Amino acid sequence: MLYEDVAQRLERLIHDGTLLPGHRLPSVRHLRDRWGVSVATAQHAFRVLETRGLVEARARSGYYVRDTPRLWLPAPEPAAPRPETERLRGLSVLRETATPDLVALGTALPDPQHLPLHALGRLATRISRESPELAFGYALPPGPAPLRRVLAAHAADAGATVQPGDIITTTGVMEAMYLCLAATTRPGDRVLVQSPTYFGIIEKIQFMGRVAIEVPSTAEHGIDLGSFERLLAEGPAACVLVPNFNNPCGSVLSDQDKARVVSLCTRAKVPLIEDDIYGELVFEGQRPTSLKSFDRKGWVLSCCSVSKVLSPGLRVGWVVPGRFYDAVLDAKLAVSFASASLPQLVVAAYLESGGYDTHIRRLRTAYREQVTAVGLAVRRHFPAGTRCTRPAGGHVLWVQLPEGVDAIALYRRALRHGVGIAPGPLFSPTGRHSGFVRINCASPFDERTDGALAKLGELARADQLSPKRVARAAR
Amino acid sequence: MLYEDVAQRLERLIHDGTLLPGHRLPSVRHLRDRWGVSVATAQHAFRVLETRGLVEARARSGYYVRDTPRLWLPAPEPAAPRPETERLRGLSVLRETATPDLVALGTALPDPQHLPLHALGRLATRISRESPELAFGYALPPGPAPLRRVLAAHAADAGATVQPGDIITTTGVMEAMYLCLAATTRPGDRVLVQSPTYFGIIEKIQFMGRVAIEVPSTAEHGIDLGSFERLLAEGPAACVLVPNFNNPCGSVLSDQDKARVVSLCTRAKVPLIEDDIYGELVFEGQRPTSLKSFDRKGWVLSCCSVSKVLSPGLRVGWVVPGRFYDAVLDAKLAVSFASASLPQLVVAAYLESGGYDTHIRRLRTAYREQVTAVGLAVRRHFPAGTRCTRPAGGHVLWVQLPEGVDAIALYRRALRHGVGIAPGPLFSPTGRHSGFVRINCASPFDERTDGALAKLGELARADQLSPKRVARAAR
Numbered sequence: 016m017l018y019e020d021v022a023q024r025l026e027r028l029i030h031d032g033t034l035l036p037g038h039r040l041p042s043v044r045h046l047r048d049r050w051g052v053s054v055a056t057a058q059h060a061f062r063v064l065e066t067r068g069l070v071e072a073r074a075r076s077g078y079y080v081r082d083t084p085r086l087w088l089p090a091p092e093p094a095a096p097r098p099e100t101e102r103l104r105g106l107s108v109l110r111e112t113a114t115p116d117l118v119a120l121g122t123a124l125p126d127p128q129h130l131p132l133h134a135l136g137r138l139a140t141r142i143s144r145e146s147p148e149l150a151f152g153y154a155l156p157p158g159p160a161p162l163r164r165v166l167a168a169h170a171a172d173a174g175a176t177v178q179p180g181d182i183i184t185t186t187g188v189m190e191a192m193y194l195c196l197a198a199t200t201r202p203g204d205r206v207l208v209q210s211p212t213y214f215g216i217i218e219k220i221q222f223m224g225r226v227a228i229e230v231p232s233t234a235e236h237g238i239d240l241g242s243f244e245r246l247l248a249e250g251p252a253a254c255v256l257v258p259n260f261n262n263p264c265g266s267v268l269s270d271q272d273k274a275r276v277v278s279l280c281t282r283a284k285v286p287l288i289e290d291d292i293y294g295e296l297v298f299e300g301q302r303p304t305s306l307k308s309f310d311r312k313g314w315v316l317s318c319c320s321v322s323k324v325l326s327p328g329l330r331v332g333w334v335v336p337g338r339f340y341d342a343v344l345d346a347k348l349a350v351s352f353a354s355a356s357l358p359q360l361v362v363a364a365y366l367e368s369g370g371y372d373t374h375i376r377r378l379r380t381a382y383r384e385q386v387t388a389v390g391l392a393v394r395r396h397f398p399a400g401t402r403c404t405r406p407a408g409g410h411v412l413w414v415q416l417p418e419g420v421d422a423i424a425l426y427r428r429a430l431r432h433g434v435g436i437a438p439g440p441l442f443s444p445t446g447r448h449s450g451f452v453r454i455n456c457a458s459p460f461d462e463r464t465d466g467a468l469a470k471l472g473e474l475a476r477a478d479q480l481s482p483k484r485v486a487r488a489a490r
Numbered sequence: 491m492l493y494e495d496v497a498q499r500l501e502r503l504i505h506d507g508t509l510l511p512g513h514r515l516p517s518v519r520h521l522r523d524r525w526g527v528s529v530a531t532a533q534h535a536f537r538v539l540e541t542r543g544l545v546e547a548r549a550r551s552g553y554y555v556r557d558t559p560r561l562w563l564p565a566p567e568p569a570a571p572r573p574e575t576e577r578l579r580g581l582s583v584l585r586e587t588a589t590p591d592l593v594a595l596g597t598a599l600p601d602p603q604h605l606p607l608h609a610l611g612r613l614a615t616r617i618s619r620e621s622p623e624l625a626f627g628y629a630l631p632p633g634p635a636p637l638r639r640v641l642a643a644h645a646a647d648a649g650a651t652v653q654p655g656d657i658i659t660t661t662g663v664m665e666a667m668y669l670c671l672a673a674t675t676r677p678g679d680r681v682l683v684q685s686p687t688y689f690g691i692i693e694k695i696q697f698m699g700r701v702a703i704e705v706p707s708t709a710e711h712g713i714d715l716g717s718f719e720r721l722l723a724e725g726p727a728a729c730v731l732v733p734n735f736n737n738p739c740g741s742v743l744s745d746q747d748k749a750r751v752v753s754l755c756t757r758a759k760v761p762l763i764e765d766d767i768y769g770e771l772v773f774e775g776q777r778p779t780s781l782k783s784f785d786r787k788g789w790v791l792s793c794c795s796v797s798k799v800l801s802p803g804l805r806v807g808w809v810v811p812g813r814f815y816d817a818v819l820d821a822k823l824a825v826s827f828a829s830a831s832l833p834q835l836v837v838a839a840y841l842e843s844g845g846y847d848t849h850i851r852r853l854r855t856a857y858r859e860q861v862t863a864v865g866l867a868v869r870r871h872f873p874a875g876t877r878c879t880r881p882a883g884g885h886v887l888w889v890q891l892p893e894g895v896d897a898i899a900l901y902r903r904a905l906r907h908g909v910g911i912a913p914g915p916l917f918s919p920t921g922r923h924s925g926f927v928r929i930n931c932a933s934p935f936d937e938r939t940d941g942a943l944a945k946l947g948e949l950a951r952a953d954q955l956s957p958k959r960v961a962r963a964a965r
Contacts, residue, residue, distance in 0.1 A: 106823055109630065127623045135626055136618030139832065143611030148602045151610055151801035155584065186661050186805075190826035201699075202677055215827065222824035224676075326626035328831035330661075348581055349697035351665035352690065355830040356803035357614065 016052055021060035024050075029069055029080055032391035032460075035384055036082035040070060082387070088394050088403040090234055091264070091415035091451070103423065103441055105214040112435030118467035119455065121426075121435030123213075123262055123411055126458040129381055130326045131365070131374050138364045139357060146360075154356040156347045158184025158333070162363035166319075166333055169366065173294055174308030175317070177335050183343055184333045186354045188292050188320035191334040193219055194350060195316040196253065198342035199286040200225050204252030209238050211413070211442035211451070213262045216255055216290065220444075225252070227444040234404040234413060237266035240275060247279055253286040259303045260293035263442055263453035264413040265406025267303050277309040286339060288316045292323050295375060297408040298383035313337030321362055323410075324375060329358040381459070382410045388460035389468065396465075396472030398479050410457040415450055420478040422452050428474050434467040491527055496535035497542075499525075504544055504555050507866035507935075510859055511557030515545060557862070563869050563878040565709055566739070566890035566926070578898065578916055580689040587910030593942035594930065596901075596910030598688075598737055598886055601933040604856055605801045606840070606849050613839045614832060621835075629831040631822045633659025633808070637838035641794075641808055644841065648769055649783030650792065652810050658818055659808045661829045663767050663795035666809040668694055669825060670791040671728065673817035674761040675700050679727030684713050686888070686917035686926070688737045691730055691765065695919075700727070702919040709879040709888060712741035715750060722754055728761040734778045735768035738917055738928035739888040740881025742778050752784040761814060763791045767798050770850060772883040773858035788812030796837055798885075799850060804833040856934070857885045863935035864943065871940075871947030873954050885932040890925055895953040897927050903949050909942040 025041075028034045041049070046057040061078045064070045068085065070078045112121030143150040149159075157163065163179035170177035185191040200206060202224035208216055210229035220227040228246055230238045238256065247254070256276065258268045268276065280287040289306040297303060307317035316339055320332030331354070336343040347353075365371060389412055393403050400417030416422065422438035429436055437455075439448030452471075458464065500516075503509045516524070521532040536553045539545045543560070545553045587596030618625040624634075632638065638654035645652035660666040675681060677699035683691055685704035695702040703721055705713045713731065722729070731751065733743045743751065755762040764781040772778060782792035791814055795807030806829070811818040822828075840846060861881060868878050868889055875892030891897065897913035904911055912930075914923030927946075933939070 106631075106819075124628065127627060130626070132622035132626050136622050139618045139625070140615040143614045147607035147611045150614070150803070151605070151607050152602060152803045153599065154803060156581075186665075186826040186829065190661075193825050215823075219824045222820060328625070328627045328629060328828070330826070330828060330830040345697060348690075349694045350668050350825060351661040351805070353803070353805060354661060355805040355833045358830045358832060 016050065016056065018056045018059035018063060021046065021050065021052055021056060022063040025060065025064060026067075026069060030086070030391070031395065032388050034080050035387050036080045036086065037384075038080050039076070040078040040080065042077055086394075087390055087405050088401060091402045091404060091413060103438065105218050105441060108437060108441060111430055112437070117430075117433055117435045118463055119435045120464070120467060121437045121453075121455065123453070123455050124327060124457065125323055125410070128459070129378055129457070131370060132326060134368075134370055135326065135329070135361055135365060138361045142360045142364065143357060149360060150357045152356060153353055154184075154359055155353055156183060156344055158182070158354070159356070159359050159363060162359045163333075165363050165366040170305070170307065170317075170335065172302055173291065173305035175305050175310075175335070177307070181335050181340070182333050183336065183340070183347055184331065184354060184359055185347065186332065186351060187322060187330040188290060188318050188332040189215060189219070190351065191318035191320070191332045192216065192255065192288060192290060194343050194346040195286070195288045195318060195334060195336065195339070196220065196223055196225065197346045197350070198336070198339050199288070199316070200252040205249070207243070207246055207251045207254040208444070209256060209261055210444075211263050211439065211448050212257060213290075214441040217442075217444045220255070229444060229447070232261065232264060232266055234264040234266050237261060237268040237272065238276070240272060243276065244279060247283050247285060251285060253288055254280060255288045255290065256306065257290045257293070258306050259291055260296060260406055260409035262293065262409065263411050263437070265404045265409055265411065267407065270304055273304060273306050274309045277306055277315060281312045281314045284314070286316055287314055289318060291317060291319050293409045295324050296379060296382055296410065298379055299407070303408075307335055310337060316343070324378065325362060325365065329362060330355065331358050331362045382408075382456065385456040385458070385460050386410060386412060389454060389456040389464065392460070392465050392468040393454070393472075396469045398472065398476040401475070410455060412454045412456060414452050414454055416452065416475055417479050418450075420450065420475050422449050425452060425471070425474055425478055428478075429471055432470050432474065434470055436471065491525065491531065493531045493534035493538060496521065496525065496527055496531060497538040500535065500539060501542075501544060505561070505866070506870065507863045509555050510862050511555050511561065512859075513555050514551070515553040515555065517552055561869070562865055562880050563876055566877045566879060566888060578913065580693055580916060583912060583916060586905060587912070592905075592908055592910045593938055594910045595939070595942060596912045596928075596930065598928070598930050599802065599932060600798055600885070603934070604853055604932070606845060607801060609843075609845055610801060610804070610836055610840060613836045617835045617839065618832060624835060625832045627831060628828055629659075629834055630828055631658060631819055633657070633829070634831070634834050634838060637806075637834045638808075640838055640841040645780070645782065645792075645810065647777055648766065648780035650780050650785070650810070652782070656810050656815070657808050658811060658815070658822055659806065659829060659834055660822065661807065661826060662797060662802075662805040663765055663793050663807040664690060664694070665826065666793035666795070666807045667691065667730065667763060667765060669818050669821040670761070670763045670793060670809060670811065670814070671695065671698055671700065671730075672821045672825070673811070673814050674763070674791070675727040680724070682718070682721055682726045682729040683919070684731060684736055685919075686738050686914065686923050687732060688765070689916040692917075692919045695730070704919060704922070707736065707739060707741055709739040709741050712736060712743040712747065713751075715747060718751065719754060722758050722760060726760060728763055729755060730763045730765065731781065732765045732768070733781050734766055735771060735881055735884035737768065737884065738886050738912070738926075740879045740884055740886065742882065745779055748779060748781050749784045752781055752790060756787045756789045759789070761791060762789055764793060766792060766794050768884045770799050771854060771857055771885065773854055774882070778883075782810055785812060791818070799853065800837060800840065804837060805830065806833050806837045857883075857931065860931040860933070860935050861885060861887060864929060864931040864939065867935070867940050867943040868929070868947075871944045873947065873951040876950070885930060887929045887931060889927050889929055891927065891950055892954050893925075895925065895950050897924050900927060900946070900949055900953055904946055907945050907949065909945055911946065
């Protein structure tokens with residue numbers, strides 16, 4: 016076999032996602048023994064791939080697949096404001112896409128097999144045996160001191176200086192954000208949100224009788240600072256931003272933009288509510304900073320939870336409300352008085368244990384590989400014109416469908432074929448993003464996932480070709 | 491010793507609470523051996539006490555102390571509308587009165603030693619070991635089916651026919667009531683509440699920007715139906731009632747009045763939110779019915795929790811929202827999305843176990859004895875003119891202080907002497923009941939409790955005598 020054939024075979028393995036970025040290429044000896052290729056030819060082939068930028072040599076270790084842009088689809092364009100499409104409700108989508116018989120690419124739930132459930136269980140056992148009165152007695156707001164202590168250390172990883180006394184624990188980040196909105200806004204008030212952003216935030220704001228105002232966001236840079244500044248000048252009551260790995264588009268605000276956003280809100284005296292539940296899920300290197308880390312005057316209300324890193328059913332979240340501490344504490348007492356004690360003590364014990372660092376390292380690696388694998392599969396299976404994000408953290412992809420393919424129509428047809436996805440309009444208060452779908456990559460990539468993505472591509476292609484659907488999409 | 495001396499000694503033991511109602515008198519043999527009293531004299535003394543209505547003979551068992559009104563203080567009078575006094579916040583009182591160094595008669599918390607904490611711990615262990623994915627994964631609203639199944643059975647004990655599908659689980663009854671108010675009222679709306687009623691309800695309504703309107707309530711009959719009907723005619727947005735063992739006054743609405751209240755609200759199309767967390771704590775016989783059991787048209791939103799019967803830190807509550815099911819489900823998703831899973835599964839398992847019936851029987855007996863013991867101690871220690879409720883369930887007493895004794899002044903001074911009580915104005919949105927204090931009886935009665943009540947009586951007497959305090963009370 017010629018070196019070019021060897022190079023092409025290896026290149027296909029890479030494009031098919033059999034060899035993922037970071038994976039080691041077969042060794043020279045392997046190619047000789049299994050492919051019947053001479054050492055010289057093998058080495059030549061490696062060098063060819065290296066010059067094509069697909070692999071890199073590592074001293075005394077061999078050749079490794081590089082994570083090059085060439086493996087990826089182009090990034091989505093800013094969503095063209097399309098006409099309002101039919102509104103879907105987050106929960107109905109959740110219910111329809113979280114059923115076990117479905118390939119659940121629609122929900123952004125973590126995969127239990129990646130979570131330290133048995134460690135959590137052992138801690139629940141120990142705590143409820145050793146201190147039942149703490150495990151089942153009231154944990155009055157602001158919440159158990161041991162938990163607030165470890166959370167303060169946690170906040171330092173995101174660059175923020177937080178004291179245990181600055182923290183109020185909540186029933187998940189969803190309650191934390193509800194309390195922040197209740198403490199800082201009134202019915203009829205306008206609240207700035209990114210677009211796209213998590214539908215739970217949008218539906219919460221709308222439920223409270225507030226008006227969600229969209230700040231255009233791109234996958235590359237997060238919110239458009241120009242628009243943000245303009246809309247801020249119109250005097251909204253508050254802003255809700257997801258600064259790191261925004262669900263669904265994966266955007267991360269640069270430190271410079273974070274500093275700018277915080278100073279703009281501080282100057283305008285507009286409360287800035289941040290939801291930083293994905294920051295821990297950076298694929299490589301240090302986790303990105305929180306908006307809180309740029310907060311000098313206490314205008315940032317920083318919300319977080321362990322739902323994405325430990326387990327969602329713990330419902331352990333917290334908020335650092337800055338200057339709104341008293342108002343948020345009042346809100347907590349009025350809304351649910353206290354949160355369940357045992358889960359809070361379990362989380363405190365787990366975060367204190369050395370286990371957390373090992374766990375989060377594994378989780379980051381798993382998500383990086385899975386997101387890459389799904390991204391490559393979308394590239395393989397979806398029709399030409401498809402675009403896709405390439406996040407540096409989190410576990411979802413934001414896929415822009417070719418012109419004429421309507422996300423809700425695709426969502427409906429995919430359901431009938433046993434595949435769950437989240438249609439774009441969910442992520443906008445005005446039904447934008449009807450050309451997008453969000454795909455969850457939290458589960459290990461396997462044939463079933465690949466088959467589901469192939470089916471999605473097939474359906475998208477059909478939609479693309481059917482004038483009826485084009486018409487529907489345009490409606 | 492003469493029979494009269496024997497009778498008087500026994501009578502003192504009864505009035506001192508050494509022999510509580512239901513307790514067995516020393517036997518004839520005991521009196522003979524220990525008191526050196528002839529059998530004839532002992533039997534004569536018993537008969538004397540019997541004619542005085544203090545004891546009763548039980549066939550082949552001996553003489554038992556009767557629970558006669560003579561042992562009790564007169565019932566409180568309807569609170570005279572006094573001028574608005576300084577407002578206290580529930581949490582500050584909670585914080586100040588829940589400290590371990592204090593004799594905590596101020597908080598209505600159950601005593602851990604009466605709660606099945608170890609059984610709950612064993613269940614937490616089993617569930618988190620056997621099904622970690624359920625224990626720590628999401629329990630999406632309306633909540634875990636196994637829990638809703640046992641809760642439906644639970645509702646039948648209160649006379650209501652409820653299907654598991656009618657129930658939404660919540661983070662304690664406090665969130666349940668918040669969701670009901672959020673689903674049925676808007677800012678500025680008027681909400682009818684009993685007066686006195688639990689301050690958590692009042693502060694919740696006020697936090698939400700609704701206006702709490704007081705319906706006068708008496709310990710004997712609960713709300714005054716005439717006033718209720720009048721106020722209902724003024725078109726409030728909702729009512730919140732505690733039909734059974736209303737905290738603090740212990741009132742229970744008769745079935746007739748319950749039926750009337752429900753039909754009035756149904757006719758007026760006014761949502762009726764009930765908080766029935768004390769119904770299970772009836773001292774004797776069957777638990778009282780819920781308002782839900784009289785609901786035919788779905789206008790009753792029935793809230794409950796296990797905080798008073800199992801443990802408050804579980805934060806497992808639920809609501810049967812009737813015709814407001816969808817609105818309450820939306821509210822749940824918007825407010826906290828889901829509640830912690832493990833505590834809900836623990837409660838489901840415990841309620842299903844035979845353990846619950848035994849536990850609740852023990853709890854009812856313990857509370858009956860403790861409430862009686864505290865009532866008798868108040869009678870012994872408090873100044874003349876003191877009045878006190880005599881509830882048939884729950885674990886609090888509502889004590890009316892003599893003219894001139896101000897509850898908040900007494901509360902403050904009691905704190906300095908290491909005794910916590912809850913001052914009456916907490917239980918009114920307009921600072922009424924400044925002549926009342928609530929005393930918690932959830933803990934076993936002992937010398938410490940008796941000493942605390944003696945100190946309270948002493949302080950009340952001093953207040954009563956000090957013109958300065960009378961003046962302050964009148965202010």
